[in-house]
Amino acid sequence: MNENFKRWCVYIMTNKKDGVLYIGCTDNIIERVKEHKFIKYPRAFTAKYKCNMLVYFEEYEDGEVASLREIQFKKWKRDWKTKRIEDMNPNWIDLSMNWNLGLNKFRK
DSSP: OOTTOOOEEEEEEESSTTOOEEEEEESOHHHHHHHHHTTSSTTSHHHHTTOOEEEEEEEESOHHHHHHHHHHHHHSOHHHHHHHHHHHOTTOOOTTTTOOOOTTOOOO
C-alpha cells in the first residue's frame, strides 16, 4: 500500500447506549480512538462526558469530503444519528474493543 495514502474517518463516540454522542473526523482512527479512551486531552468534551466507546464510523479517501460529512452529521437530529448507529451497530458495541491500540505510546 502507498504510504502517502490516507484513509479518513468520520466517527461517533459515546459513553453508553443512547448516551452522549461525540462526532469527529480523523486521518488516523486507531490513534484518535486511543486518545479518547485514555484521555490524552483531559479538558476535551469526550473526557468530560467519558465518551470512550466507538459506535460508528465511515471511511473516506478524501479529507475534505470527510470533513464535510462530519459537519453534515453534526447538523442532524439526534434520532437520525441514532438510526445511523443502529443500522451499523444495533447493540452499540464498542467497535474498537478488539483493536490493538498500542497502549505504550501516543502519536506526537
